[in-house]
Structure formats: structure tokens, C-alpha cells
Amino acid sequence: MAIAYQQQVDDDTEFALWKIEEEADELYSQLRLDEQEQAHYEGLKVGKRNLHWLGTRVLLRKMLRTEEYIDCKVDAHGKPYLVNLPYHISLSHSFDYAAVMISKAPVGIDIEQIKQKVERIAHKFMRKEELEFINNADKINQLYVCWCAKEAVYKCFGQKEVSFADNILLEPFNFEGHGWVDARLLKGETDINYTVGYLQYQDYMVGYVKG
Known part of the structure; x- marks a missing residue:
């Protein structure tokens, strides 16, 4: 197994x-x-879903640098956590890649293969004000930054029933190969500001955030 990219x-x-x-x-x-x-693994369909589950967990082992058993569970909201280790984690996968983020604070990571179809569904996860700052020259890449940023915030927050369009708000930004986006999670009494990093890696986009 070879790590393709790693960032501190x-x-x-x-x-x-x-x-x-x-x-x-x-x-x-x-x-x-x-x-x-083992039962969960055996219940997965053969193919990418199977490989994604295995891949994220092997990568997690490599990053934790251990040969011991890692007790990794999923909470009621679907967020993975380590039972016996003092780290927060986030897992993601897309087509041929797995992604893992580790920290002593809550984190979220998302990786997505860049495809044209994102333009057709942008209205489902973007507010009108956010669509207005999208630059036509970088439209597809910028939309993927928005998606990955919102997904990363959602994972970092770690609770269900959060709307990407209604509850996760992004400030205007210009797309570059890597950079930062200011985000705000606003729902009921919850009001949290985040600074989300993004990175274009080959034909994939990565969004990552630390709470």
C-alpha cells in the first residue's frame, strides 16, 4: 500500500x-x-463498496502506525470514532481513492472525483447567493469545492438532519488549486464558523476541516 498524498x-x-x-x-x-x-464486511457487496470500506481502514492503520487491533465504531449519526485512542477521525472515498483525516479535535474530510454532472445538481446544495459568486471559467472545480467544503463541515459537526443548502453557508471565494473557504453552520441555536481547506488532486477535489 502506498500513500499517494499526505498533508500535515x-x-x-x-x-x-x-x-x-x-x-x-x-x-x-x-x-x-x-x-x-467481519459480519459487516461480509455483508458488503463485492466491488467498489467493498474496496472502499477496506481501503479507508487499512489507511487508518497506516496513519496510526500500529499493528494492534483498532476499535473503530460508528455512532448513532453515522460518524466513525475510535473507542480506545485519543483521536478524532473522518473517512471518505471516491472511485479509486480513499481519504482519512486524524486529529485531537473533531474533523471532517471529503473526496470527490470531478465530473460535469455537478452543474446539474448545484441548486440542490447551493443557495442562490452562493451560485452568484461561481466563476464561469472555473465553474465545475468551484462547485466541487463548495460540495466538498459543505460535506466536510457536515462530517465535522457530526449530526444528522443538516441541510447543505439551508444550514451550511459559504462566503465568496476565488478558485485556485488549493486554498481556504469560510463556512458557517447555522441551525436553530447552533452557530459555528469554520475555515475549510480544499485541494485539487489530479481529477479529484478534497475538502477538509478541523473544528
Whole structure:
């Protein structure tokens, strides 16, 4: 297994991308799973979903630099967490890549393969004011930054029933190969400001944030 890209965000926070090239059996042999995890794995359909699940967990092991069993569970909101280690984690995957982010504070990461279809669904996750700052010259890339930024904030916040369009608000920004976007999660009594990083890696976009 080779890490394709790794970035140290600060002293306590890092994320990595890994291109999934191994077969499922090879990945499975690198993991230590309990009975519940084995049952979950066996219930996955063969194919990308299977490889994504294995890939994120093998990458997590590599980043934690351990050969011991890692007790990684999912809470009631679907957010993964480590039972016996003092780190927050976030996992993501898209087509041939897995992404993992680790920190001592809550984090969120999202990776998406860049495709033209995002333009057709932009109105579903963007407010009118946000669509107005999209630059036609960089439209597809900028829309993917918006999607990944909102997904990363959603994962960092870690609770369900959050609307990307109504509850996660982005400030205007100009697209570059990498940069930062100011975001705000606003829902009921909750009002949190985030600074979300983004990175274009080949034909993928990555959004990442630390709470």
C-alpha cells in the first residue's frame, strides 16, 4: 500500500489520500477485525463498496502506525470514532481513492472525483447567493469545492438532519488549486464558523476541516 498524498494540517492534524490498487483479499489480510466488523464486511457487496470500506481502514492503520487491533465504531449519526485512542477521525472515498483525516479535535474530510454532472445538481446544495459568486471559467472545480467544503463541515459537526443548502453557508471565494473557504453552520441555536481547506488532486477535489 502506498500513500499517494499526505498533508500535515497542524501539529495535531493530518490527512492522507491513497489510491486503491490492491484486491480485496490483500487489503483484508492487513486488518484485524472483531466479529461485528467481519459480519459487516461480509455483508458488503463485492466491488467498489467493498474496496472502499477496506481501503479507508487499512489507511487508518497506516496513519496510526500500529499493528494492534483498532476499535473503530460508528455512532448513532453515522460518524466513525475510535473507542480506545485519543483521536478524532473522518473517512471518505471516491472511485479509486480513499481519504482519512486524524486529529485531537473533531474533523471532517471529503473526496470527490470531478465530473460535469455537478452543474446539474448545484441548486440542490447551493443557495442562490452562493451560485452568484461561481466563476464561469472555473465553474465545475468551484462547485466541487463548495460540495466538498459543505460535506466536510457536515462530517465535522457530526449530526444528522443538516441541510447543505439551508444550514451550511459559504462566503465568496476565488478558485485556485488549493486554498481556504469560510463556512458557517447555522441551525436553530447552533452557530459555528469554520475555515475549510480544499485541494485539487489530479481529477479529484478534497475538502477538509478541523473544528
